[in-house]
Amino acid sequence: MPERLSARQFLDLVTDPGTFTEIPHAERESGPDGPLGWQGYDASRARAAERTGERESVVVGTARVEGTAAVLIAFEFGFLGGSLGERTGDRLVAAYAHARAHRLPVVPLIATGGSRMQEGMLALSQLQRVARQSALTREARLPQVAVLRDPTTGGGWATLGAGADVILALPGAQVGFAGSRVRPPDADPAAYTAEAQLAAGSADAVVPAAELRSCLGLWLRLLTRPAPEPAEPPAALGGAGLPGSGWEAVQRARDPRRPRAGAYLDAYFTRRAALVGDRCGGADPDGMLCGFGERDGRTVAFAAQTGTATRPAGFRTAARLIRLADRLGIPVLTLVDTPGAANDAAAERQGAGAAIAELFGAVAAARTPVTTLVVGEGGSGGALALAAPGNTWATPDSYFSVIAPEPATAILKRPPAAAEATADQLRIRPQDLVELGVLRGIVPTAP
Numbered sequence: 286m287p288e289r290l291s292a293r294q295f296l297d298l299v300t301d302p303g304t305f306t307e308i309p310h311a312e313r314e315s316g317p318d319g320p321l322g323w324q325g326y327d328a329s330r331a332r333a334a335e336r337t338g339e340r341e342s343v344v345v346g347t348a349r350v351e352g353t354a355a356v357l358i359a360f361e362f363g364f365l366g367g368s369l370g371e372r373t374g375d376r377l378v379a380a381y382a383h384a385r386a387h388r389l390p391v392v393p394l395i396a397t398g399g400s401r402m403q404e405g406m407l408a409l410s411q412l413q414r415v416a417r418q419s420a421l422t423r424e425a426r427l428p429q430v431a432v433l434r435d436p437t438t439g440g441g442w443a444t445l446g447a448g449a450d451v452i453l454a455l456p457g458a459q460v461g462f463a464g465s466r467v468r469p470p471d472a473d474p475a476a477y478t479a480e481a482q483l484a485a486g487s488a489d490a491v492v493p494a495a496e497l498r499s500c501l502g503l504w505l506r507l508l509t510r511p512a513p514e515p516a517e518p519p520a521a522l523g524g525a526g527l528p529g530s531g532w533e534a535v536q537r538a539r540d541p542r543r544p545r546a547g548a549y550l551d552a553y554f555t556r557r558a559a560l561v562g563d564r565c566g567g568a569d570p571d572g573m574l575c576g577f578g579e580r581d582g583r584t585v586a587f588a589a590q591t592g593t594a595t596r597p598a599g600f601r602t603a604a605r606l607i608r609l610a611d612r613l614g615i616p617v618l619t620l621v622d623t624p625g626a627a628n629d630a631a632a633e634r635q636g637a638g639a640a641i642a643e644l645f646g647a648v649a650a651a652r653t654p655v656t657t658l659v660v661g662e663g664g665s666g667g668a669l670a671l672a673a674p675g676n677t678w679a680t681p682d683s684y685f686s687v688i689a690p691e692p693a694t695a696i697l698k699r700p701p702a703a704a705e706a707t708a709d710q711l712r713i714r715p716q717d718l719v720e721l722g723v724l725r726g727i728v729p730t731a732p
Contacts, residue, residue: 288494289435291337292344292359295394299432299498300348300357307346308356310379313372320371323403329365337363341372342397345380347389351502353509356384358445360396360434367397369440370404374411377445381418390428390505395446398464399439412440419448426612428508430501433479433488438464450609451504451560452488453497454479460488486562486598503558504577508613512583515654516618519553520731521680522660527716527727531708534684534715538662543682546574546589546620549660552731553618554578557587560606567598567635572623575606577615586610588671589620594627595667597640603671604640604647611651619648619671621659624689626667644670658728659683659715678728679715685723686713 290298296305318326334340342364347356358380360367384391401408422429431449433442436459443462446452454460461468461477468477475481482488492500522544528534537543550557557578562568573596574589588603603619610617626637648655648670655673662668663685679685687693690708694701718724 289362289396291363292339292361292394295434296344296346296348296357296359298494299394299501300350301352305346305348305357307344308379308383310345310376312340313375315371319403320407321403321405326403329403333364337361339364341376342367342369343373343376345376347383347387350392350505351499353390353502353505355390355392355505356380357392357394359394360441362396362398362434362436365401367441368399368401368408369397369411369415370401370408371411373401374414377411377415378418381422384427385422385425388425388427390430390509391422392501392505393429393431393445393449394434395431395437395441396434397439397441398436399441409440412444415440415444416448419444423612426614428505428613430504430508432497432501433458433460433482435459436464438462447487447564450508452482453490453492453500453504454482454488455497456480456491456493483561484568485566486564486568486602487566489559489561500558503556507558507577507579507584508615510582510584511613511615512580512585514616515676516580516585516616516656518618518656518658518678518728519549521682521728522548522552522731523680523682524730525682527681528714530705531684531711531713531717532690532705534713535690535708537682538684540682543661546591546622546660549620549658550574550578550587550589554580554585554587560602560609563598563601563605565598565601567596567601569596569599569602572596572627573599573602575602577610584615586615586617587619588617590623590668590671592622592661594625595623596627597632597635597637600626600637600640600644600670604644607644607647607651607655611647611653614653616653617651617655619655619657619673621657621663621668621671621677621685622661622683623664623668624662625664641666641670648673659685659724662689664689675725677724678726679718679724680728681715681730683715684713685718686711
């Protein structure tokens with residue numbers, strides 16, 4: 286379990302020194318012992334205030350994080366378990382309204398057990414207020430980056446946490462909708478951790494406290510400084526010329542020595558941060574690399590296949606990336622490299638068709654410019670879903686095909702030896718695809 290810092294100690298941990306200023310907010314009046322007249326509630330609040338030095342369970346204000354201004358919402362777990370009540374809701378509304386008025390990103394630093402029992406349904410209904418403020422902030426095209434402290438449970442996780450664009454978490458933090466006192470007695474405690482949420486695609490990174498300011502600062506910088514122009518396609522990293530035949534194109538694209546997505550991203554960006562998971566219970570970290578990177582001081586988003594069969598979670602993660610980049614006005618670079626979508630039984634049960642359709646739709650609906658480079662295999666719809674119509678390029682050591690030559694041969698009821706001839710008939714070489722109008726061009730090789 287990570288050390289539980291107070292709200293102000295945590296603000297000191299993540300913000301630039303001397304930059305935090307509290308946001309003013311109206312303090313509502315309530316009758317004795319709160320809106321429900323819960324006996325002893327006033328005394329509980331008084332003890333909490335004396336213990337923590339705070340008047341409520343959140344501290345809200347503006348500060349800079351590694352130079353980027355933001356609105357921060359820091360929960361004070363020592364004040365009634367960081368629970369949400371009416372006055373908490375008032376402070377949260379004030380924070381989000383200030384962020385929209387001043388065009389600032391929002392950073393919730395969450396440590397809460399959920400809604401406040403002593404205020405009943407009036408406390409629970411604050412989640413609707415929070416959800417509304419988060420939605421208005423999304424509509425204003427402002428980013429929200431949540432930090433999950435220990436614990437992050439109940440409605441605080443289901444609104445401020447899970448509803449953020451990017452989710453960072455402290456190692457070992459308790460994270461889950463169900464708090465520790467309301468879970469089934471036989472529940473696996475490991476399922477309610479930051480690490481489990483990362484594995485399930487519900488968080489983007491687990492970050493040690495000592496690295497949190499730099500990580501959070503990078504994310505805020507990336508999400509608030511979009512590149513002004515469409516992403517230019519990277520130069521090819523392979524050294525060979527164009528293939529002489531379709532089968533040669535296939536063999537070169539499948540060469541294990543060929544540069545893969547990681548090499549292209551390293552050459553293209555000076556710094557980058559990964560967006561992980563589909564927010565639906567899955568992740569495909571080995572098949573789809575997504576995130577935002579810095580190039581010439583500005584941000585470009587990326588979704589890159591790694592040369593393996595893409596899983597449904599990978600397609601959904603790429604769709605999530607493109608929708609977020611589109612909302613924030615950040616151009617997108619996609620790298621196509623897959624033999625095709627995963628087609629095993631598990632992929633079908635995980636909704637392969639729906640996931641591919643979601644990605645097709647995200648690319649088709651994007652208002653921000655999308656640039657695509659085919660860097661290896663372009664296998665069927667699993668590759669095409671990531672490709673930008675009218676702005677797709679290719680490297681000399683790649684191919685793009687309606688289907689790989691071997692299954693095409695089988696579908697056409699030809700003998701396996703006919704795969705080489707079929708590859709030529711499919712016209713899958715980069716130069717063939719440029720001639721057919723499928724590709725915009727072939728990129729030059731990097732010096």
